[in-house]
Amino acid sequence: MKKDLNAKLSRGALRTLDAFSGAMMDLLRAKPLASISVNELCERSSYPRATFYNYFDDRDDLLTYCWTALSGKSRIGDLEAAEPERRMDLALDMMADMLEDNAVLLKEVLEHNPVDGPMFTSLRAFITERSRDLMCTCVDRERHALPVELIADHYANTLMLVLDWSYLRGHTLTRPELHDYVHALLAGATEYGRTVAIA
Template sequence: MKKDINAKLTRGTQRTLNAFFDAMTALLTAKSFTDISINELCEHAGYPRATFYNYFEDRDDLLNYCWIALSQQTDSADLTAVESFRRVDVALDSMADLLEAHADLLQSILEHNPPEGSLFSSLHIFIKQRARELMLTCIDRDRLDLPVELIADHYANTVMLVLDWSYLRGHMLTREQLHTYAHALLRGVEFTESV
């Protein structure tokens, strides 16, 4: 993104970002991401192409901003105060909260965008990055002999796999089942201690 969304944004900047966010989500509920053009986005947002390019590199950049904006609407997990054997559960719950908070939107988008398509590939990447960031903050470096980055990637991939299975592939799982699946898939890395 060309704007630093972590900095204090002016009202005008926030209004413009909201307009493009609304345009993207509205179009995604009506058609495939691959069929959405920059011109359509600008028309729906009510801004010229030049404004779009002042904020975003391309459609993918706007889509990534949409994932960030959606995630900012839910609470992020703080794993540093959580017992080590519960950290994966808390991270998984945080990501599940994000998906559940926007379940209707995701269901509408799924009607026009298959889970194997570029839109959900982008969502997978975003969720894995978020899960990885969460896990990097809390891995017990003294207890595990593997590189921290490798463990964080393993956790993030497993969290995404379980979330994808439940929320995007239609095998709706309870939170307890999500935890059970993640624990079973991670056994031997995180769960060498009692679970």
């Protein structure tokens, strides 16, 4: 993305981002990602192509921004203030909240975009990357000999596996079941012959 989302954005920039992300979501409700063009996004948002390329590298870049915007509305935040043993559960709840808050949208998008297609691949990549960032704060560096990034990848991939199973593949789980599944899958992780303590 060509705009720094951590910087203060003008009202005009926010309006433009909202217009493009709204256009993308509207079109995804009606057709597959592969058949959506930049021209169509520009027509739907009432902005010229030059403006699109001032903000985004391509259509996939806009899609990633759409996930960022949806996650912002679902209060996905920082876990630093939480107790370390609760961070993994909180990260799982944040990601589940994002999917639940947007359940109607995702259901409509699923009608035109297969769960194994590029649109949902993008969503999975976003959730996994965001989970990985959150998981880095969950690792007790004193107890683990493995690299923090590797353990964070393991945690994030396990979270995504369970979220995908429940929210995208239709195996509805309650929130306690989500937590139980994640904990059960992570309980088998070992670290150079020692059992990894999973919070």
